[in-house]
Amino acid sequence: MANRMSDTQNAVVLLSGGLDSATVLAIAREQRFKVAALSFRYGQRHEQELNCAERLCQQAGISQHVILDIDLRKFGGSALTSDMPVPKHGDVREIGDKIPVTYVPARNTVFLSLALAWSEVLQASDLFIGVNALDYSGYPDCRPEYIAAFQQMANLATKGAVEGQLPIRIQTPLIDLTKAQIIRRGLQLGVDYGMTTSCYDPTAEGLACGGCDACLLRLKGFEENGLADPARYATKI
């Protein structure tokens, strides 16, 4: 049986192309996993994050990168997968404490399930996801108790589970970190955040809007580190 943390052990990393998942990718590589990266064209408002995911894989020399199409617009129910407008704010303090309309129903469950499917083919033991319970505490599928329940289910779901392979572990290295801490961790690992995009609603030219929740939280994270965000914004920040 393979050990974890070895050069030969596979892991599947969910890679959106945003700040969080780029950091998670660097952490999985630091743990010396052989990384397969999984991204989704799920009906989100733009493809820019997928271009970022591809470039991050190229830079890291990751040859196993699958971009899977799932048209979650057939279900709708989110500002990211319908024509509902993305809320904009002038300041991070205006972000409410309710689950925002950018929440995509069961998205992490869908993404983790597909990562689980691929992990079974690859005999990967570890699935990495960049969920964060601090900055978006309202998202139900970012909470530790949800992740624990998914892991328990995963270990009953697969052929590997029945045949006694290494148990599946859902790794969430960012779950307790603030955005500022995530950025600090990523910079230590050499992440080039200029290659990532977080904006929910960029311009046609690919410039970040600077006003959606994702932009505001990201900007605050850089600011708390006394750094400028290398992302390109449509408005002067």
Next chain:
Amino acid sequence: MANRMSDTQNAVVLLSGGLDSATVLAIAREQRFKVAALSFRYGQRHEQELNCAERLCQQAGISQHVILDIDLRKFGGSALTSDMPVPKHGDVREIGDKIPVTYVPARNTVFLSLALAWSEVLQASDLFIGVNALDYSGYPDCRPEYIAAFQQMANLATKGAVEGQLPIRIQTPLIDLTKAQIIRRGLQLGVDYGMTTSCYDPTAEGLACGGCDACLLRLKGFEENGLADPARYATKI
């Protein structure tokens, strides 16, 4: 809060167009749920079962039917989603007790996760799936303990779970039934099994092969009821 079993309560039924899911659809309707049906074009070897799913919905007057594309061939790992041949047998007793190569990694988890996503948009409380632990006891994701773990995870995963809606229930009305019992139950409810297809590997003309595990188990089920299977077979059965 809505009651279950009322005319206004929504349920999502996973509908492949096969014998089992057609029976589950009839059971969900008998329970007076307002049914939304979900099918997948996931890279399976043929589209015939999707045509069956569409016809079953038309017959039942179900207007909410989504066929979602997910290309599980990008992962492979199964005879149903790769060029691996589908095993054929002369007799049902030749089916082994190991997990067969027709097992699709984490398929039920992927399907249930997408049903969960849609259920959240529809505010559906019940997800129906035609898993069966008897005739395919080797499939890890057909076992009651797996279903219980999925349900537990689902009730931590969604906005509805956080906001105190009716808990999600995964309904598996066939889980303890033999194929013969399933057929008996379906016939009582008026299911037209001539409108269903179970074959893993039909001919180009849509005739069932009669030799794959799915055909053999289905034929045995009809035989045990003293009935002829109304499906059309390529070979004389």
